Amino acid sequence: MADYAYTNARIRAMEGRLLNRGQYESLLGCAIFDGLIEILKRSPYACPLEQAFTGYGPADPVGTVARIDEALRRDLTQNLTVLRCFFSNRSRELINRLFLLWDVYNLKAVLRGKQAAAPVEEILETTLPVGILDDFAVGELARAPTMQAVAHLLETWRHPLSRPVSTGLDLLGETDNLEPLESELDRFAVVHTSRLVADGNDNDRAVRDYLLFLVDKANLLTALRYLAEGSALSSIEAGRHFLKAGGRFTRTHYEAVVGARDIRDGLAGLDATPYGWLAGSVSDKEHISLPLVERKLDLVTVRKAASLSRPDPLGIGLAILYIEQKTNEVRNIRMILRGKALGMLNEQIEEWLVLWPA
Amino acid sequence: MNLLLLKRRSEVAQRGLALLRSKREALMREFFAVMDRVVESREQMETLMGQALSTLTLALSMEGRASLRSAGYAAKRTLSIELTERNVWGVRFPEVHYGPVIRAFDARGYSVSGVSTHIDETARRFEQVLEAILRNVSVELRLKKLGSETKKVTRRINALNEVMIPALAREIRNIRQTLEEHEREDLFRMKRFKAGD
Numbered sequence: 001m002a003d004y005a006y007t008n009a010r011i012r013a014m015e016g017r018l019l020n021r022g023q024y025e026s027l028l029g030c031a032i033f034d035g036l037i038e039i040l041k042r043s044p045y046a047c048p049l050e051q052a053f054t055g056y057g058p059a060d061p062v063g064t065v066a067r068i069d070e071a072l073r074r075d076l077t078q079n080l081t082v083l084r085c086f087f088s089n090r091s092r093e094l095i096n097r098l099f100l101l102w103d104v105y106n107l108k109a110v111l112r113g114k115q116a117a118a119p120v121e122e123i124l125e126t127t128l129p130v131g132i133l134d135d136f137a138v139g140e141l142a143r144a145p146t147m148q149a150v151a152h153l154l155e156t157w158r159h160p161l162s163r164p165v166s167t168g169l170d171l172l173g174e175t176d177n178l179e180p181l182e183s184e185l186d187r188f189a190v191v192h193t194s195r196l197v198a199d200g201n202d203n204d205r206a207v208r209d210y211l212l213f214l215v216d217k218a219n220l221l222t223a224l225r226y227l228a229e230g231s232a233l234s235s236i237e238a239g240r241h242f243l244k245a246g247g248r249f250t251r252t253h254y255e256a257v258v259g260a261r262d263i264r265d266g267l268a269g270l271d272a273t274p275y276g277w278l279a280g281s282v283s284d285k286e287h288i289s290l291p292l293v294e295r296k297l298d299l300v301t302v303r304k305a306a307s308l309s310r311p312d313p314l315g316i317g318l319a320i321l322y323i324e325q326k327t328n329e330v331r332n333i334r335m336i337l338r339g340k341a342l343g344m345l346n347e348q349i350e351e352w353l354v355l356w357p358a
Numbered sequence: 359m360n361l362l363l364l365k366r367r368s369e370v371a372q373r374g375l376a377l378l379r380s381k382r383e384a385l386m387r388e389f390f391a392v393m394d395r396v397v398e399s400r401e402q403m404e405t406l407m408g409q410a411l412s413t414l415t416l417a418l419s420m421e422g423r424a425s426l427r428s429a430g431y432a433a434k435r436t437l438s439i440e441l442t443e444r445n446v447w448g449v450r451f452p453e454v455h456y457g458p459v460i461r462a463f464d465a466r467g468y469s470v471s472g473v474s475t476h477i478d479e480t481a482r483r484f485e486q487v488l489e490a491i492l493r494n495v496s497v498e499l500r501l502k503k504l505g506s507e508t509k510k511v512t513r514r515i516n517a518l519n520e521v522m523i524p525a526l527a528r529e530i531r532n533i534r535q536t537l538e539e540h541e542r543e544d545l546f547r548m549k550r551f552k553a554g555d
Contacts, residue, residue: 069418070423073423073424104472108468108469108472109424109428109431113431115431116432116434125424126424126431127428128424178467179470182432182468186469186472218471222470224475225475228463240464290475290479291413291420291475334418335416338415338418339415352420
């Protein structure tokens with residue numbers, strides 16, 4: 001408990017710096033693009049925005065949006081890094097397991113960049129070094145000459161992801177396709193982490209619950225992707241991408257969705273699962289797009305994180321909620337800025353916003 | 359001798375003119391048929407591009423520039439395009455041949471569960487745009503070639519019609535006039551000779 005008393009007080013303070021409903025309404029109500037930036041400059045984003053615009057003259061809205069994008073990426077990286085630093089001892093171990101997902105993301109970004117022979121600076125711009133692999137470690141990985149060298153560095157650092165990277169590299173063989181390596185990393189991250197926290201205390205269970213929800217979300221979206229594409233596949237073939245971690249969306253549910261006629265039919269078949277509400281949430285749409293379904297699931301992810309923080313206000317749940325709220329806030333701001341820059345109507349923009357508390 | 363030669367050349371020029379006129383008519387017919395297809399595929403391409411751009415905007419908003427660029431690195435590939443030539447009406451048309459452009463969602467080089475559907479959707483839309491562009495290239499090249507060929511044929515028709523044939527006609531007329539003049543002189547001389555007797 002003592003582990004979390006200090007950290008949660010700090011997280012509560014960080015939570016207070018998230019945009020509130022009034023600030024979102026000001027952003028949405030702003031008709032002039034420059035006005036949006038002025039509103040953001042009066043928010044906690046003032047500092048990253050100042051940094052992003054230093055040395056740049058007036059630019060077109062598209063160039064400005066790109067600079068704001070970079071500012072948001074840096075701000076997110078900084079905030080999540082700070083959050084991880086609040087934890088110590090056992091709680092640090094637990095948060096590191098959660099941040100292993102970010103390590104996977106960064107590692108994939110580095111390996112993709114290496115495969116495409118991209119310059120180091122460009123590779124680093126695609127990363128969010130917030131996990132055990134901090135900006136220094138990610139920089140070292142990006143500067144490694146080959147993918148094999150990346151694997152060797154991870155082994156030297158005894159990073160948990162060194163094993164799946166080595167296994168994945170063996171799977172690659174002579175091909176350029178990184179899919180087997182990336183799938184190996186995904187499987188390892190969720191399965192390994194959820195197993196590690198399987199039999200622990202309430203905080204371990206919270207992390208496990210959250211991870212399993214993310215696994216369910218990924219499996220559900222994969223099954224729906226088959227339907228969106230109209231791929232006639234056997235359940236064995238389709239099961240290749242199923243992540244086995246013991247979530248509530250089981251392999252049987254997954255196969256049932258893959259076997260449906262179309263997305264609407266697949267969603268209707270979710271009645272027996274905890275995701276039965278999804279069909280109702282998009283029933284008014286003439287055409288159901290997967291990005292829209294994913295956004296609906298994003299809202300539920302924030303709700304899930306909020307539900308994890310309620311039973312124990314001094315547990316790890318608050319950190320999980322903050323991570324979700326912060327990443328979601330960045331998405332919302334990007335959506336408003338791009339939507340306004342392209343002259344989208346407020347109703348169109350709002351369809352893609354996830355505002356929490358709702 | 360010269361008159362006969364010029365007459366033959368004039369006949370050949372007239373026949374060539376008729377042939378070129380029918381070739382131009384055929385080319386024009388083909389041109390308008392291809393133009394309809396070009397307009398149609400241009401419109402289709404613009405619709406696809408519009409859809410792809412709005413999907414890209416959404417993906418940039420939801421996933422950010424960093425994730426999108428990273429996925430772009432993974433999805434990078436070499437698409438081989440082959441150009442061949444086909445001969446129609448004596449005109450060589452280039453044809454574009456290419457392999458499948460639109461990939462399955464699990465064949466884009468990144469893991470399915472690690473990439474959001476926004477990125478997937480953007481990749482699919484832009485692959486559709488690329489396929490439409492490649493499909494359009496053959497048709498537009500054909501239209502361009504037909505246009506330049508029609509221009510060339512029109513120039514030849516004009517050269518025959520306005521320069522060569524009138525020049526030949528003029529020369530034939532001059533020779534004829536000269537010959538007639540000689541004939542009249544001969545006749546006059548013969549008459550005077552007869553009267554002198």
